[in-house]
Amino acid sequence: MERHNNAFDRTAGARSLAVAGQCGRWPLLRSGIRVPLPQLTEYGELPLGVHPAPLHEVLDRFGVGSDQRKALALRLMRVYRVAQASGHLARFVIFGSFVTGKIDPNDVDVFLLMADTFDVSRLSGDAALLFAHAAAQAHFGASVFWLRRLAAWPDEPRAIEFWQVKRGGGRKGIVEVMPREAS
Numbered sequence: 048m049e050r051h052n053n054a055f056d057r058t059a060g061a062r063s064l065a066v067a068g069q070c071g072r073w074p075l076l077r078s079g080i081r082v083p084l085p086q087l088t089e090y091g092e093l094p095l096g097v098h099p100a101p102l103h104e105v106l107d108r109f110g111v112g113s114d115q116r117k118a119l120a121l122r123l124m125r126v127y128r129v130a131q132a133s134g135h136l137a138r139f140v141i142f143g144s145f146v147t148g149k150i151d152p153n154d155v156d157v158f159l160l161m162a163d164t165f166d167v168s169r170l171s172g173d174a175a176l177l178f179a180h181a182a183a184q185a186h187f188g189a190s191v192f193w194l195r196r197l198a199a200w201p202d203e204p205r206a207i208e209f210w211q212v213k214r215g216g217g218r219k220g221i222v223e224v225m226p227r228e229a230s
Contacts, residue, residue: 084108084222091148093220097140097207102127102224105141115151122188123155127224129177129187130157135165137196142210142221154184158210159193160203 084100087093100108102124110120123141130136136159143156167178176182183191192210199206211218 085220087148088219090219093146093222095211095218096220097204097211098220098222099225100222105146105222105224109146113151116145119145119152119155119188123157126155126157126177126183126187126189126191129173130159133161133165133170133174135162136160137162138207139224140207140210140221141224143190146222147219155189156210157189157191158207159191160199160206161193161195163195163197165195 084098084104085094106120106124110116110123123145127139130139138158138160140158140160141155142158143154144152145155167175170178173186176186177191178193180191183189194206196203207221207223210221213219
């Protein structure tokens with residue numbers, strides 16, 4: 048198993064975590080308890096699971112450090128805005144090296160679960176490019192995968208959890224961006 052340099056997690060990521068915690072910006076769970084993203088494992092990955100967090104927490108935690116991380120954070124914000132502007136975004140999941148301790152992740156990997164009423168043929172401009180995988184990679188610098196909710200039926204959680212699988216085998220944690228009103 049590949050180990051990542053955890054310097055990111057112990058320095059910039061930890062500082063950002065402390066600042067965000069002081070602001071009281073953690074996701075509010077149904078129980079009323081606010082929970083931040085967990086610390087990375089010894090392998091530089093999130094613990095197994097789907098970890099809910101508002102976008103600002105993801106950016107505070109993983110969009111700092113190297114110039115590459117900062118550039119990817121800007122790409123991620125853009126992808127999120129375009130997906131949300133479609134009016135059909137149901138769930139937004141971030142996986143891959145961006146949500147690890149890797150100093151210079153290659154790109155941003157996202158999975159979008161869209162409402163059943165979503166019609167990609169009605170899109171134009173950036174939105175149309177976002178939902179065409181190769182075009183999204185070229186235009187946004189992001190690897191974007193998506194499904195309509197009906198395609199995930201009858202087990203939507205399993206469709207989300209699928210993205211925990213690592214290329215070389217095994218599984219790691221991923222992040223689901225929570226909408227502003229839920230944070």
